[in-house]
Structure formats: C-alpha cells, structure tokens
Amino acid sequence: DVKVTQSSRYLVKRTGEKVFLECVQDMDHENMFWYRQDPGLGLRLIYFSYDVKMKEKGDIPEGYSVSREKKERFSLILESASTNQTSMYLCASSSPLGARGTGELFFGEGSRLTVL
Amino acid sequence: GEDVEQSLFLSVREGDSSVINCTYTDSSSTYLYWYKQEPGAGLQLLTYIFSNMDMKQDQRLTVLLNKKDKHLSLRIADTQTGDSAIYFCALGPPPGTYKYIFGTGTRLKVLA
Numbered sequence: 001d002v003k004v005t006q007s008s009r010y011l012v013k014r015t016g017e018k019v020f021l022e023c024v025q026d027m028d029h030e031n032m033f034w035y036r037q038d039p040g041l042g043l044r045l046i047y048f049s050y051d052v053k054m055k056e057k058g059d060i061p062e063g064y065s066v067s068r069e070k071k072e073r074f075s076l077i078l079e080s081a082s083t084n085q086t087s088m089y090l091c092a093s094s095s096p097l098g099a100r101g102t103g104e105l106f107f108g109e110g111s112r113l114t115v116l
Numbered sequence: 117g118e119d120v121e122q123s124l125f126l127s128v129r130e131g132d133s134s135v136i137n138c139t140y141t142d143s144s145s146t147y148l149y150w151y152k153q154e155p156g157a158g159l160q161l162l163t164y165i166f167s168n169m170d171m172k173q174d175q176r177l178t179v180l181l182n183k184k185d186k187h188l189s190l191r192i193a194d195t196q197t198g199d200s201a202i203y204f205c206a207l208g209p210p211p212g213t214y215k216y217i218f219g220t221g222t223r224l225k226v227l228a
Contacts, residue, residue, distance in 0.1 A: 041220065042204070092158075102147050102164055104161050
C-alpha cells in the first residue's frame, strides 16, 4: 500500500522554538509538497520540491524553510515558531503529469501543530 | 489569479443524493480532482476527471465537468453516514508547472 508518512501527528511547541516536521514517501515520487490547512482558507502551499536538493517557494513561505536531502524525505522547518503558525500541516507527493500518471497528490495524515 | 470556489456546508439525509459544486477561473489544468478529508486525517483522492471529458462515473460517484461554465460537480448517490467529511475540488497543475489549486472545501453532513 502506497504511503506518505508524517512523523508527528500532534505537536505542542513554545514561541521561538525551532520545529521540524518530517515527511517520508515510499512511492519514488519526484515531487513533494508542504501545505498548511486553516479553517475557511483551504490548503495553502508553503514549499514544494521537484528533485533532491531542489525547492521552490509556494504561496506562503515566510517563516518556513525546507530540506530535501534524499528523494523520499522532505522536511519542513520553522526556525522560530510563532503563534500564527498554529495550524494543520499536510505533506504530499506526486509523480509528474504525463505517461506516469494523472499527477494526483498523495497526502500524509497531517501534523497538527500548536504554538503557545 | 486562479480561484476555486465551493460552498462551505451541505446537509443531506441518509439515502439521498449529495451534489457538491465547484467553480473555477483558470481552465488550463489537464486533470481535475475530488478529495475527501475525514476528521483529523489527510486528504484522500476520491476520483478525478480528464479535462477533455464531460462526465465520469465510478460506482456511487459521478463527476460532471462543464468547461464552458467552468463548473465541476461531484454527485454521491445513496449517501451514507460514512460519507460525512470535507470534500475538496482541486485543479491539477497546468503543463510545465507544479501548482495545484484547491477549493476551500465543502463540509458534508449526512443525517441518519
């Protein structure tokens, strides 16, 4: 069964702490994404990566960074957590559109972060 | 910029059909998707439609695509309590890009 695994389902951190959210996929996908989900705002893209060590900013990258040292792993880093980063964070992966498939996104279960 | 709109809530009785609607502004996506999100979980792909199709049926699910009106709908026949969830429509990335556009989600509540 194909899988995207997020290491932490629930985290509680204090303002100013550094936070790491880890995501691993076992589908050999080139593309990986980090979204945050807030009520009434849907999903907003933070960063995505289309290859190892490659990354692109999404719509709301401020306050976040990412790391992709291996194809299967994509990490989201909050250098100094703030209360407005309290949210649900969703990792996803996909193959490029074309012969390999329909480009559907496969999502992890989500990481709910609370910053106090 | 691109925009995808959905109504926020829908309530139906068990056994009835549910229709969730989505309108969008950008029509360059090759695929359009419907995702389901159950409480506390990630999004799960329900179905998708290729942009040159008008309709796709998959068991209890029927997807209709009206490209002229830029309207996408998901019909769930014989809705069950287990269908209660948030449903997102999403536009796939236009060729050469990586950007998916999601609607804000429709919360479906099924009444027993």
